[in-house]
Amino acid sequence: MTLDSLHRRHLLQIAGSALIAPLRVWGASGVSSRVRPGEPGWPSDASWQQLGQQVGGALSxxxxxxxxxxxxxxxxxxxxxxxxxxxxxxxxDNVALTQHLGWVDAWTSRPSVYAVAARNTSDVVAAVNFARQNNLRLVVKGGGHSYHGTSNAADSLLVWTRRMNAIQLHDNFVAAGCAGQASPQRAVTVEAGAVWAHVYDAVTTQAGGYVQGGGCTTVGVAGLVQSGGFGSFSKAYGTASGSLLEAEVVTADGVVRIANACTHPDLFWGLKGGGGGSLGVVTRLTLRVHELPEDFGAVNMSIKATSPQAFRRLIGLVVDFYGRRLMNPHWGEQIRMRPDNILRIMMVFQGLNRGQAQMAWQPFLEAVAAAAGDFAFESAPVIVSTSAREFWAATTFKKVLGFIKTDDRPGAPGNNVFWPGDQAQAGEFVHGFDSAWLPAALLRDDRREELCDALFSASRHWGISLHVNKGLAGAPAQAVGRARDTAMNPSALDAFALAILGAEQQPAYPGVAGHEPDLARGRQRAQAIARSVAELRKVAPDGGAYVSESNYFEPDWQSAYWGTNYPRLQAVKAKYDPEGLFYVHNGVGSEGWSADGFTRRA
Incomplete structure (x- = not known):
């Protein structure tokens, strides 16, 4: 059954559910707190049974x-x-679990009391109406990758979209209401519960196109797009939110809205980078499909400096090389600087073949070799390329060499793939995390030494990873323009990289003997990360941070995540969710609620 036919059927179900919904208006309730199990007002067993019948048994x-x-x-x-x-x-695939099991002194993964495993939009409408009418804490989970724990909350009702995962390709898509205002274009419509591995399989491996999504293949599509959305090749194609053409979303009043540039354009803008779970429940998205290049590839190496002074020179060498040779649409991913004076290069490229990539890196490799007394390769440079169409395919060659991993459960789909480096996130307990945009102006001749000094000083406290694909300086004008028309912090547009620092323990969970989170060590590491970030803030004081990869304890999160866009986001929130049904930690409008999202602040 196609997406279109499913939606026609679900519209009838939605209309029916609206007719039987209790006539209670959220805005008229004036509630100051949400209800918990056992408290007066918690729905009766009969009410829960009625919801279960309404969603066809999808409640558990x-x-x-x-x-x-x-x-x-x-x-x-x-x-x-x-x-x-x-x-x-x-x-x-487990309704009760989240990809991260918690964060020291911040949150611990706790399941909701009930969950609606939504199969369609009408199930989402029923859950939203039930939560609003009964004054419940509502949580939305797709991929469950939130570092801040926004896809779980104890004593809540969960809308779980994982089973909504249909994917449909279009050769000539025009957003609803935009006929005559927009040219037909190649696109893909994806339901909210899909993960990027499956989208890449459908769009790239099967159809030979490219859709801008996340680097981690098990991240949910809807959450990534709503947070901005960077992938390995964002320097070429921009953000996922910049590629959004249309979204279907259930707002706090239980109404299904189509949001695009022509219909509800304010909501559409807010969904593009305003953060997941704050403005409504996104049920499907349509994204631009780009032309696929011939080749994708990777460059990996590790270089050890013989002393701290030599490491400072190595930082200067790689920063200068990146700024002059690599800050362009061909290159993405990471340059890591560690306290043990090791520099790791883990980068990808697109639109070049292996020979061209080797030529691009030759000056840097020669400079390292010429300073044998200062530097030595811990792992020799490896430059590989593959057909772009096979980049996410689980070929035997890639599995044998450990380039890609697959879901090892019996009967698991063959396209359940993930990068080995991303496996570390599964089941981890976060000790500390932070990020900072680094403006491209720091690469100028008159500021580069200042930048390199800051990077070196920061690396004395904790390791830094420069995600050069997560800053759009050097990207094509069209990609930057599309990202500019989103809600995310404009600092990303002029940044050459997003510096990310993190520490974790895995797997760990409070109360499990032998696997308890090490709180003392976690706090020490969090302090080291804070000292490291403070060095970077000296040269990038107004850089902000990326909402999806940031410090849970960020004090000025409104400005850090959205900069000058935050007042406009507040206006969108006030229009579509005036009573604050949708709450996430450090999300739009969350300053009006207690940290657990249950009590309204005066």
Whole structure:
């Protein structure tokens, strides 16, 4: 059944559910707090049963598999679970789990009381109406990758979109209401619960196109787009939110709205980078499909400096090389600087063949070789390329060499793939995390030494990863222009990189003997990260941070995540969710609620 036919059928179901919904107006309730289980006003068993019937049995009471570990941490069930949580698809397919199990002194993954495993838009409408009418804490989860724990909350009702994962390609898409105002273009419509591995399989491997999504293949499509959305090749194609053409969203009043440049353009703008879970429940998105280049490739190497002074010179060498040779649409991913004086290059390229990539890196390799007394390769340079169409394909060659991993559960779909480097996130307990945009102006001749000094000083406290694909300086004007028309912090447009710093323990969970989070060590590492970021802030004081990869404790999050765009986002929030049904930590409008999202602040 196609997406279009599904939607026609669901419109009839939505209309029916609206007729039987209780006539209570959220805005008229004047509530100051949300209700918890056992409190007056918590829905009766009969009410929950009625919701279950309304969603065709998609409602369930949620039990966490981690309960087995709390009761028997050395038992076979717990040991198997701790092994399974290193498979991101196992986590993503479990309604009670999140990809990260918590953050020291911030949050711990706790399941909702009930969950609607939505199969269609009408299920989402029913859940939203039920939460509004009964004054419940509502949570939305797709891929469950939120570092800030926004896809879980105890004592809540969860809207889980994982089962809404249909994908449909279009050769000539025109957004609703835009006929005569926009040219037909190649696009893909994706339901909210899909993950990027499956979208890349459909668009790239099967159809030979490219859609700008996330680098981590198990991240949910809807959450990434709403947060801005950077992938390995964003320097060429921009952000995922910049490629959004249309979205279907259920707003707080239970109304299904189509948002695009011609219909509800204010909501459309807010969904493009305003943060997931704050403005409504996105149920499907249509994204631009770009032309696919012939080749994708990667460059990997590790260089050890013989002393801190030599490492400072190595930082200067690589920063100068990047600024002069690599800050262009061909290059993306990471340059890492570690406290042990090791520089790691883990970059990707597009639109070049292997020979061209080798030529591009030759000056840097020669400079390193010429300073043998200062530098030595810990791992020799490796430059590889492949057909872009096969980049996300789980070929035997890539699996044998460890370039890609697959879901190891019996009967798992063959396109359940993930990069080995992303497996570390599965089941981890975060110790500390932060990010900072680094403006391209720091690469100028008169400021480069200042930048390199800051990077070196920062690396004395903690390792830094410069994600050069997560800053749009050097990207094509069209890509930058599309990103400019989104809600994310404009600092990203002029940044050459996003500096990311993080520490974690894995797998870990409070109360599981032998796998307890090390709180003391976590706090020490968080302090080291803070000292490192402080060095970067000296040269980029107004750089802000990326909402999806940032500090849970960010004090000035409104400005850091959205800069001058925040007042406009507040206006969108006030229009479509005036009573604050949708709450996420450090999300638009969250300053009006307590940290757990249950009590309205005066």
């Amino acid at each position: 009471k949620v039990e966490s598999p981690l309960a087995d570990c709390l009761d028997a941490p050395t038992g076979a069930s717990c040991l198997q679970l701790l092994k399974s949580v290193k498979n991101p698809y196992f986590i993503g």
